[in-house]
Amino acid sequence: MPRQRSARSAALGVTVRRIPTTPISQRSAGALRRRLIVGALVVLALVLITFSFRSSEGGSVNSIQSAGAAALRPFAVGVNRIAQPFRDGYNWTESLFHARSEAARLRAENERLRQIAIQNQFAKQENAYLKRQLHYVSGRSFPRDYAYVSAAVIGRPSTAFAQAIIVDAGSSRGVRLNDPVITPDGLVGLVTRVTSGSARVQLLTDQEAAASAIDVRTRASGIVRHARGTRETLVLDRVRKEDVVHAGDSIVTAGWRANGLGSVYPKGIPIGDVTSVGQSDTDFFQQVQVDPYVDFGALDAVLVLVPKTRASTSP
Amino acid sequence: MTVISALRALAVAFVAALLQAGVISSTLVFGGAADLLLVVVVALGLLRGSVAGAVLGFVGGLVIDVVTLDTLGVTSLVLTLAGFWAGRYAETTGRGRAFAPVLSVGVITVLAAIFGLFLHYMLGEPVSAHQALVTTLFPALVLNLLLAYPVFRLVRRLVGERVVAEPSREVELVV
Numbered sequence: 165m166p167r168q169r170s171a172r173s174a175a176l177g178v179t180v181r182r183i184p185t186t187p188i189s190q191r192s193a194g195a196l197r198r199r200l201i202v203g204a205l206v207v208l209a210l211v212l213i214t215f216s217f218r219s220s221e222g223g224s225v226n227s228i229q230s231a232g233a234a235a236l237r238p239f240a241v242g243v244n245r246i247a248q249p250f251r252d253g254y255n256w257t258e259s260l261f262h263a264r265s266e267a268a269r270l271r272a273e274n275e276r277l278r279q280i281a282i283q284n285q286f287a288k289q290e291n292a293y294l295k296r297q298l299h300y301v302s303g304r305s306f307p308r309d310y311a312y313v314s315a316a317v318i319g320r321p322s323t324a325f326a327q328a329i330i331v332d333a334g335s336s337r338g339v340r341l342n343d344p345v346i347t348p349d350g351l352v353g354l355v356t357r358v359t360s361g362s363a364r365v366q367l368l369t370d371q372e373a374a375a376s377a378i379d380v381r382t383r384a385s386g387i388v389r390h391a392r393g394t395r396e397t398l399v400l401d402r403v404r405k406e407d408v409v410h411a412g413d414s415i416v417t418a419g420w421r422a423n424g425l426g427s428v429y430p431k432g433i434p435i436g437d438v439t440s441v442g443q444s445d446t447d448f449f450q451q452v453q454v455d456p457y458v459d460f461g462a463l464d465a466v467l468v469l470v471p472k473t474r475a476s477t478s479p
Numbered sequence: 480m481t482v483i484s485a486l487r488a489l490a491v492a493f494v495a496a497l498l499q500a501g502v503i504s505s506t507l508v509f510g511g512a513a514d515l516l517l518v519v520v521v522a523l524g525l526l527r528g529s530v531a532g533a534v535l536g537f538v539g540g541l542v543i544d545v546v547t548l549d550t551l552g553v554t555s556l557v558l559t560l561a562g563f564w565a566g567r568y569a570e571t572t573g574r575g576r577a578f579a580p581v582l583s584v585g586v587i588t589v590l591a592a593i594f595g596l597f598l599h600y601m602l603g604e605p606v607s608a609h610q611a612l613v614t615t616l617f618p619a620l621v622l623n624l625l626l627a628y629p630v631f632r633l634v635r636r637l638v639g640e641r642v643v644a645e646p647s648r649e650v651e652l653v654v
Contacts, residue, residue, distance in 0.1 A: 202533045205559045209537065212552030216544075217602055225551060232545040240501050240546055243494070247502040254506060 300348035511618025529566025536562030
């Protein structure tokens, strides 16, 4: 029975009355009922999981689930159809938001692919060049007394005063001062400065460069050097007037040796073709212009020739 | 809870489950999808109490499992506990608090994700904790929090709120 007691406050002089409250047993029953329901639901869910998980394809649980899915399918389809316009609207709006980032992504990808294509093109050219180089060094035209050090061009400090390249091979790979430098196309120049890891190569087009050369067909000799006023044209100087030189003749290094001295260039390295021959009454020598085989502006890799005698004695 | 309000609550859970299974779960925003059914179940639990929340969570989860042909009972179990917890929160400290829907949805979204991951793991299904708890949970959490208030107000409008008698005061002053 609920208590119906009254009390009088001594301090305030007012009547204080307790009102009926929920009995404890009733509250406990409510809590118990709640726990029972939730517990039953949890157990039911666990039972469902167990049966669903353990049932085989075509089992009773699957059949019930399939029947339930079939029964709910019209509702699902209806909801889907009702929601379709909203979903389309959302997708359209989303595509608008993504259009800018998509375009940026495609631009970046396009840029990346273009760079890859360029790199591939370079690799293809380099591959062809290296194949040609390999063919050259194993061929008969490669000077027999020399070994080679393959080097990549890593710098072109060419100025109005000097024509040179920097290669990535130095004294640590056996390169020394005055070593000739060639490509499969022909003579490039001469090593003029060496560090342990790199070397500076004076090109044949440099104003101070010169190489003794001969006409392959007529054996007319002279000195190939840079033609004044041009950048990549050579002249065969000191060719006597009685020597015969014709346009189209091939010029190669002479590789002379006399009294223990010799040219720094080995014999027979191609230099270029004669493009024009001229002479005047006042000059002692003919004026022979040579178009070099080597494209000095597009050097990527070169071969530094190292005498075999030195290569065998070096550490 | 009258029969009419119970049917309304059931209909709300049913429609939310169908929407969730058919539309919302496939509408990805930043790699995650909102869980409308979870938000609705939490709202129902807050409005109608723990028992109603648990029952409606069970029913809604069962609909999801049936429609999606998933393992029966997994979603039911998660949503039963979610609805019950939300209901208990409303029956105790959360009653009448303005932030109760958002707080409940936030906490229950995270707990449901962890519990769901645990259940699937226990069932031997291939699960990725990173996928479940990072990649999809954060967007889902944000979306659920955004949905919390509107859905709570809508559900309250549709099914009403359970009238809870004020707790009796122990002492009444009679002048």
